Amino acid sequence: MIHLLSAAGQAALLSLGLALMAPCQALAYTSDYGPGQALEEAQNAEAQRIGREQARLESPEYQAFLDEAARTLPVLSFDVNRFTLPGEAGVLVVVEGTGGSLCDVYVYEKTDQGWQQKLTAAGHLGMNGLNSHRTVGDKTTPIGVFQLNTPFGQAAPKKGFPKEYIQVNSSYVWSDASNRLVQDDREVQEAGEKVGTLPYIDYYDYVLDMGFNPQAIPNQGSALFLHCEGDYWLSTSGCVAIPRDAMETIMKLYGTWGAGHCFIALAPEGSFDSIYDTFGTNRGLSPGHDPLAAENSGKGI
Numbered sequence: 001m002i003h004l005l006s007a008a009g010q011a012a013l014l015s016l017g018l019a020l021m022a023p024c025q026a027l028a029y030t031s032d033y034g035p036g037q038a039l040e041e042a043q044n045a046e047a048q049r050i051g052r053e054q055a056r057l058e059s060p061e062y063q064a065f066l067d068e069a070a071r072t073l074p075v076l077s078f079d080v081n082r083f084t085l086p087g088e089a090g091v092l093v094v095v096e097g098t099g100g101s102l103c104d105v106y107v108y109e110k111t112d113q114g115w116q117q118k119l120t121a122a123g124h125l126g127m128n129g130l131n132s133h134r135t136v137g138d139k140t141t142p143i144g145v146f147q148l149n150t151p152f153g154q155a156a157p158k159k160g161f162p163k164e165y166i167q168v169n170s171s172y173v174w175s176d177a178s179n180r181l182v183q184d185d186r187e188v189q190e191a192g193e194k195v196g197t198l199p200y201i202d203y204y205d206y207v208l209d210m211g212f213n214p215q216a217i218p219n220q221g222s223a224l225f226l227h228c229e230g231d232y233w234l235s236t237s238g239c240v241a242i243p244r245d246a247m248e249t250i251m252k253l254y255g256t257w258g259a260g261h262c263f264i265a266l267a268p269e270g271s272f273d274s275i276y277d278t279f280g281t282n283r284g285l286s287p288g289h290d291p292l293a294a295e296n297s298g299k300g301i
Contacts, residue, residue, distance in 0.1 A: 078272035080108055080115045083145065083265055085279055090257035093148070093226065093250060095123070095141075097130045097268040101235035105242050107250055118253065121246040127235040130268050132286040136219050139237050141266060144286040145279040146211035148226065148262040150181050151254055154196060155205040160252040164259065168196035168204075179213055179222040193223040203230040206247045208254065210240070210264055214284040226250070226264060240266070 056062060078094060085092065092115065094106040105123045108115040131140035152166040166172070171185050174193040184190055195204055207227040213220045225239045228247045254262050267275050278287040 076106070077270045078265075078267075080106075080117075082272075082276045083263075083279070084277045085145070085263055086260075088261050089263055091148075091250070091253045091262040093262075093264040095125075095240055095264065095266040096272075097125060097141075097266070099269075100129055101125045101127055103240065105240070105246065107246070107253070109253060119246055119249055121242045123240055123242040124229065124233070124235050125240060126238040130266060133289045134221055134238065134286065136221050139235075141236070141238050141240060142210075142212045142221075142224065142286045143267050143271075143275060144212070144282075145263060145265045145275055146284065147260070147279075148208045148254065148264050149211055149259060150209040151207070151251060152181060152195070153204055153206040153251075154201060158248065158252070160255045162251065162255040162258070165251070165255075170194065170196050172196045174223040176222050177216065179216040181209075195223075202244075203227055203233075203241065205244060206251050208250070208262075210266075212284060212286075217283065217285070220285060240264075 077096060080092065080094065083092065090110045092108045092110075094108070096104045096106070098104055101124050103123045103125050105121045107118045107120070109118050110116075126134075126141040127139040129140060130143050131138065132143040134140045134142050150166075151162040151164060152168050152172075154168055156167055157165045166181065168181075171183050172195055173182055173184050173189050174180070174195050175182050175190055176192045177190065181195070182190070182192075194200075195207070204225075205228045207225045210224050210226055212224045213222060216222065221238060223239075226247070227239055227241055228244045229241045233241075250262075263279065265272070265275060275287060281287060282289065
């Protein structure tokens with residue numbers, strides 16, 4: 001398992017070091033000369049004080065303190081730099097399952113200095129956790145690396161949202177047959193999730209499709225989203241639910257980078273090694289799960 005200090009942990013440790021070094025820096029650059037005090041005496045006094053501070057910073061006690069601080073700061077079970085993504089990738093949402101339907105969500109944006117963490121949030125998965133062999137109705141969230149797409153929601157778009165964001169109403173359906181958002185004004189709509197209707201208020205204020213099963217392979221599931229948390233449910237049927245403000249931030253990042261530049265990686269804590277290099281494989285399903293191959297094998301093909 002690879003454990004790295006989170007960006008928040010690194011920042012906290014850096015702040016701690018800077019705070020402890022501040023007296024030394026202040027002594028190095030400031031001096032209060034009293035009446036009649038010789039410049040040489042002042043310089044010698046400062047040098048002595050700086051020497052004492054330097055010795056304290058290099059002492060075994062101080063190093064032990066830093067080691068203990070590092071042990072107690074948050075760590076990650078993945079390395080964001082190991083994900084193999086297209087060169088145009090600009091946003092990566094990492095969903096780390098922490099047990100059952102619980103998860104931690106980390107959002108990164110690519111900069112000239114590499115991947116920079118933008119936020120972290122606690123979230124909820126499918127009722128039965130993460131699964132690399134999910135099927136329709138099993139209430140699990142798929143493991144893998146996928147491309148986020150199709151920004152929509154019941155709430156009005158905010159400044160910075162994607163230009164293609166769709167504010168849905170009761171005429172919109174996420175089709176089971178195509179695994180796509182469609183507008184269907186007929187009295188009897190096609191089968192799928194009625195994403196603009198009353199049961200999804202709050203939950204579907206802001207939504208991104210996670211990109212699982214883009215070929216709409218039967219019995220593998222559709223309408224697997226990254227969306228807002230509601231007030232009452234502690235799990236989903238397979239989506240990832242996060243706080244509304246976190247979802248708003250992700251939607252604005254999607255708006256900045258545009259379609260085709262935003263990705264999501266999902267795995268249980270400590271098991272990301274199995275998915276680092278899996279984007280774009282296996283027809284957009286979880287790695288290692290090929291229902292068509294299994295079906296053909298059963299037929300002797």
